[in-house]
């Protein structure tokens with residue numbers, strides 16, 4: 001193991017440029033994942049904050065009876081998606097409208113605010129489709145004039161999040177493929193550079209696993225370094241955005257760990273895929 | 287009689303060059319010394335490769351120690367190699383490390399305990415007469431000395447069989463005699479030796495058993511050295 005480690009480190013010195021290239025592509029691959037991961041996480045947090053405020057507001061037709069209202073509120077409160085139902089009288093609506101969310105301000109005509117039912121949804125039931133469905137159901141009551149909700153916002157945020165996820169995955173996969181190929185070719189170089197040693201190893205009866213080990217260690221180390229570099233780049237991006245644009249959250253330590261482990265896995269995969277093939281080429285004339 | 291190896295009707299055919307070894311059968315016993323001779327291209331190296339499982343027979347069966355080409359899987363080959371010593375005409379030393387590091391390499395890569403390697407290397411270098419050159423680099427040695435290093439490396443895992451493919455092919459007469467003498471000493475300690483050579487005088491002087499190949503077929507297997515004088 002110690003010997004394998006030493007041989008692996010030697011490979012870095014033999015092809016420093018190619019090694020650096022391999023590490024950098026792995027870093028970019030993970031950085032692409034990471035950056036869009038960060039966007040996703042931050043949008044998720046933003047969504048949660050907005051969602052908490054997402055409520056459906058059903059405006060009542062003037063002159064709705066107390067009885068009808070109570071029954072309707074009971075019904076709506078029993079919808080599986082609904083967490084909470086409240087009644088806002090005409091008077092209190094006016095007061096509250098001043099403190100309300102910006103995105104709802106346009107909903108209210110400044111002077112006349114009708115009484116309304118305020119509906120809050122359960123967590124996980126706040127995506128645009130569900131919100132729309134609940135709104136449609138509430139709108140079927142005859143005394144409901146109009147149902148309003150901050151759908152646009154939610155829809156937009158969801159769209160951005162989905163785009164971020166797909167872009168991140170797409171770019172990440174492209175970089176990951178490039179990384180695997182580059183790691184593969186650094187392994188090829190390393191195998192060729194050590195052709196004599198490998199030949200002798202085989203001659204005296206070193207096992208295949210033993211011969212492969214230094215190359216696998218080399219690939220894995222490079223991947224890990226790439227992962228660390230990616231985390232560093234993501235952190236820089238995060239600080240820059242936080243300082244210049246708006247406050248963002250960073251990955252948890254566990255997520256950072258996963259990122260570095262993913263780098264190691266990429267490097268391992270890249271070397272595993274190529275080492276067998278290149279070793280066979282060297283072994284032919286042993 | 288305990289057999290070290292046995293070939294049964296072995297044929298080796300290469301995809302582009304055709305048949306290199308044709309229907310060869312022979313056996314070697316424990317502690318024997320056998321020469322392998324024949325003109326260039328007659329299949330000597332191929333035969334040695336079959337014995338070290340660097341090549342697989344196209345037909346027939348190669349048995350070395352308990353291993354048979356019919357059943358041995360590729361992943362088991364290292365087990366066999368550890369029990370074989372193999373040397374070549376061109377020494378195949380690692381030029382970027384010292385004599386002792388070259389010998390130690392064989393032990394390191396086959397999982398010898400680190401603490402035992404130093405002593406073992408010292409003993410092997412003494413056995414081949416190179417104890418005083420342990421820290422020299424290969425290029426600082428004569429051809430004969432380099433071959434001794436290669437032999438020390440081949441002996442690292444105490445082989446029961448030593449395969450030598452023209453080990454004296456690059457050496458002058460004196461160095462050749464020294465190497466052959468060394469191989470005889472190793473043989474006297476119980477290791478079977480198969481040595482390929484073009485040097486018929488070596489075979490004649492030794493009186494040992496020899497196998498003669500011609501275009502892949504086994505022409506002669508015996509100890510009659512007088513046949514060889516006719517060749518010369």
Ligand SMILES: Nc1ncnc2c1ncn2[C@@H]1O[C@H](COP(=O)(O)OP(=O)(O)OP(=O)(O)O)[C@@H](O)[C@H]1O
Nearest residue numbers: 300302303305306325326327328329330331332333
């Ligand atoms: N790896 C190979 N691939 C294809 N053909 C080969 C290979 N090795 C040897 N041969 C062929 O097999 C035949 C025997 O070659 P081999 O090397 O066994 O002869 P040799 O007796 O060792 O010759 P020399 O005395 O020149 O070393 C030759 O015709 C050669 O072309």
Ligand SMILES: [Mg+2]
Nearest residue numbers: 330331332451
């Ligand atoms: Mg040959």
